[in-house]
Amino acid sequence: MAHDPLRVPAKDLLPMEAEIEHRRLADEVAEHDRRYHQEDAPTISDAEYDALRRRLDEIEAAFPHLRARVTQAVGAAPSGKFAKVRHSVPMLSLGNVFSVEEAEEFVARVRRFLDWPADRELAITAEPKIDGLSLSLRYENRRLVSAATRGDGAEGEDVTANVRAVLASTGIPDVLPADAPTIAEVRGEIYLSHADFQAINARQAEIGGKIFANPRNAAAGSLRQIDPKVTASRPLRFFAYAWGEMGTMPSMTQTGMVEAFARWGFPVNPLMKRCADVAALIEHYRLIERERPIIGYDIDGVVYKVDDLALQGRLGFVARAPRWAVAHKFAAEKAITRLNAIDIQVGRTGALTPVAKLEPITVGGVVVSNATLHNPDEIARLDVRVGDFVVVQRAGDVIPQVVEVVQDRPRGVEPYAFPTICPCPLKTPVIREETSSGAEGAVRRCSGEFACPHQRMEHLRHFVSRRAFDIEGLGEKQIAFFFECPVEALRIREPADIFTLEARNDAQNLQKIENFEGFGKTSVSNLFAAINARRTIALERFIFALGIRHVGETTAKLLARAAGEWPAFEAMARRIAADETEAIAELQAIDQIGPSVTEALGEFFGRTDAVAMVDRLVAQLVILPAEKPRGESPVTGKTVVFTGSLERMTRDEAKARAESLGAKVAGSVSKKTDLVVAGPGAGSKLDKATELGVKVISEDEWLALIAPAAGPDTAGG
Ligand SMILES: [Zn+2]
Structure with missing residues (x-):
């Protein structure tokens, strides 16, 4: 076993023993790698895995010829695909700015965060x-x-x-x-x-x-x-x-x-x-722009x-994205072309998005034939009409957009009338939703929810997408096929149907799948192997896959961490749906989770059809508890309140650092507060803490408490 204290040091092994143990360890590590990378379902702890790896490395260090054997075996694998590699430190993505003003604001923000004096150099x-x-x-x-x-x-x-x-x-x-x-x-x-x-x-x-x-x-x-x-x-x-x-x-x-x-x-x-300084930075930006x-x-x-x-x-x-870096993008590239039509697409949350169908044109080296028009307000603002010549802009990977109508060419005659009913067969009325402040929002939605086939279909597409369930052999094309499958028993109309497909059908029916167009390469057994491999899923992926409005990958991760496990998440979501103020406040105390998220959660879990759909799905799955944040620290899982003025760092920095160590930073003191960090001038929050008997420490004590865990981050990007 990996933890056997009586084990012979690697260098003292006989060559034969080394070979046997090496082969066994290599197989074991490979198997755990497979479970970890391909199934997201490790069966041993990281520490146990590390111990196995360490022993393997020790043996390879003592008997280098064994290493060559493994490497050769791996390199020779005739797989048509590349193996996955988990980065030991994540590779970053950068935030973007598009103007000199925004670039200056980036520097100003860094200075504010660090409370850096105006006269102190910040290279x-x-x-x-x-x-x-x-x-x-x-x-x-x-x-x-x-x-x-x-x-x-x-x-x-x-x-x-x-x-x-x-x-x-x-x-x-x-x-x-x-x-x-x-x-x-x-x-x-x-x-x-x-x-x-x-x-x-x-x-x-x-x-x-x-x-x-x-x-x-x-x-x-x-x-x-x-x-x-x-x-x-x-x-x-x-x-x-x-x-x-x-x-x-x-x-x-x-x-x-x-x-x-x-x-x-x-x-x-x-x-x-x-x-x-900033001036030198912008000057260098201009120089690179000229060199381009x-x-x-x-x-x-x-x-x-x-x-x-x-x-x-x-x-x-x-x-x-790091706070300490940003990408200043060059101005977008533009071109003029004719607007041939405006299509309405229905998204998974029912939002109706107008899409400009363009006479194909090359913008910045890429042929563009579709561009977004965002929403009806944008169409009205541009007064864009079918038949107009329009300026299309494309910046980096951003979806091309129509930014202007060219006025010196013949214009379309009719102003564009945004549809008042959904293009789906339900023909449900389109609603204009209110924003959280009660004002009219710009987005129009189909009011059909899951009864609207467009929304159902988009919801399924999202569910199987790469960052959600990522089921091999079940992409957008196959989902579209199963959605309208001529054999009714084979239809997939909601996520749970994917996992019941095999059990719902006899072998004869299932065999029909192979004969359908587009399934030539995927055998039925491979498809079900891929589906079954996803019956175990990480909580954050699962939450993201539900396709709740405003709950993207990052938010899903925050929610998963806050709840820990699926039953706790579900209970929390139902409490929010029941409008329990305490549950709402608790969630909103998490950085980056605001009213739009809690409202969307409440709305989703307040709908009986959505909840029933989730229940049917959950019955088919094993949902793994959320990953703990990197490295446990003395404040992991603790609820902390900062009050008074801090002298060694800004409030923003204190909050960001506490959260990076897994603490929850709350705005007010309650009986759930674990720790109050009080600086000079602390007022009512300090009184409340004393009254409730919550532990109060100074800023210096706080820094001492988190010191061992807060090493410099070595990530770059
Ligand atoms: Zn609809």
């Missing part, structure tokens, strides 16, 4: 934002051991073999120099130059291959080749600018880190600059990062 780096594919390179004992794509930030694809094939063109070192730490994860962007991109497309045209839309797609397509030999033929390049796990930090500044990467042999961007047409590769903005890593640690994160 910020500026570097081009490469429009490529993010990559994380892991070095152990200074050797490249794995390369992974960003994926969803938490988990990416293992592209080690392909990266190994392009070490020469990318300049990614295979071995790091002796002064690099034992564990080093270096991150950056894989990209293609304009010239190489054109050459690849010319070559593809010659051989009748796929033509890539832009250099980023070409870089991604080249890296994610099944055959590393194809990747090797593509002249990919790389810039290093961030890091994940780092054994020892070579520097405590952003600039110093990138300098270290350069010393270790990584290509780094020559346009990165440390700027002492001649730089030779695609960039879509400038990334700003607070240079001092200790300050980065203090600033922390909002959801997945």
Whole structure:
């Protein structure tokens, strides 16, 4: 067993014993990896897993020839897909700003958060934002051991073999120099130059291959080749600018880190600059903007990062985006085209979204034929009519939008009349909902709820989407098929139907699925294996999959953590639906959860059809309790109230830090409060705490309490 204290040290094993134990451990680790990554259903604790891994590493260190055997076996796996890799430190996504004013506001916000005096220098780096594919390179004992794509930030694809094939063109070192730490994860962007991109497309045209839309797609397509030999033929390049796990930090500044990467042999961007103030930052932004047409590769903005890593640690994160960095995007690209029609799409929450159907046009290298018109108010504001010539704008990955009607061309005659009934067969009246303040909202909704087939269908699509249940072989196309399946017993009309499909049908019926169009490659047994693999699901994924309005991934995670387990979540949601003020206040005390979320939760769980649908679904599943926040701390799970003035940090920073350690920060003292941190001038809250016998500590005592858990965050991005 992994914890046997009598176990022989690895170096004292006989070769035969080492081989046997190594094989057993490797199989065991592989099996736990599979359960963890593919099924989200680990059967052992992280500590137990780590112990297994450690023993495996010890044996491999003592008997290096065993390592080679495992690596070969893995590399030879003829899978048509890439294995998943969980990033030891998540790969970040950055917030965006689109103007100089917003960029200045970013710096001002950082200063406010840190309470940084106006006359004190706050250095910020500026570097081009490469429009490529993010990559994380892991070095152990200074050797490249794995390369992974960003994926969803938490988990990416293992592209080690392909990266190994392009070490020469990318300049990614295979071995790091002796002064690099034992564990080093270096991150950056894989990209293609304009010239190489054109050459690849010319070559593809010659051989009748796929033509890539832009250099980023070409870089991604080249890296994610099944055959590393194809990747090797593509002249990919790389810039290093961030890091994940780092054994020892070579520097405590952003600039110093990138300098270290350069010393270790990584290509780094020559346009990165440390700027002492906002003026210098904006000046450098302008310089990069001017260089853009001649730089030779695609960039879509400038990334700003607070240079001092200790300050980065203090600033922390909002959801997945760091407070200490932002991407300043270049102005959007625009084009003029004709508006051929306005389509109405019904979303999963019933919102009617007008979509502009355009005469196809190229905007910033991508062909655009649809653009959003947001809502009826926007249509009225633009006075856009079918037949008009319109300005279409596209910025980065944002959905293209119609921003203006061109007035000097013939205009459409009729103003656009927004439909008053849903395009669904129910023909239910469209309602204009009120906002929380009681004013009329801009969004129109179909009032049919789950009776509206459009909403049901969108709800199912969301349910099976990648970040929700992610059932292999059951994507949008298959859902659309099952929704209207000619064999009635095979129909899927709500999420629970997916999990009862097999039991509801006899073998003969199920066999019919294979004959339907679009199921050629998915065998029935594979489909049900994929469905059954998802019968166990993490609470946060489950909450997200329910498709409740205003409950996105981040909110779902916050709700899951607050509740811990499904029954507690359900009880809480029902109390909110019953309008219990205490339950509502408790949830709203969580940072980033406001009235829109509690209202949407209350509305959803107040509907008998929705609750019945959820009950039928839950009966089919095992819902795992929420993950605990990273690293337990003395304040994890505690409810804390800050009062009076704090002297060592701003209120925002105190709150953010407490929450990052798993504490709940409340605005008022009640009998549920565990701890009150009181600074000078504390008034009624302090009195209340004394009255209720709640523990009160000073700011210094608070800092001492959380000190051991609050190390600098090494994430970059
Ligand atoms: Zn409808």
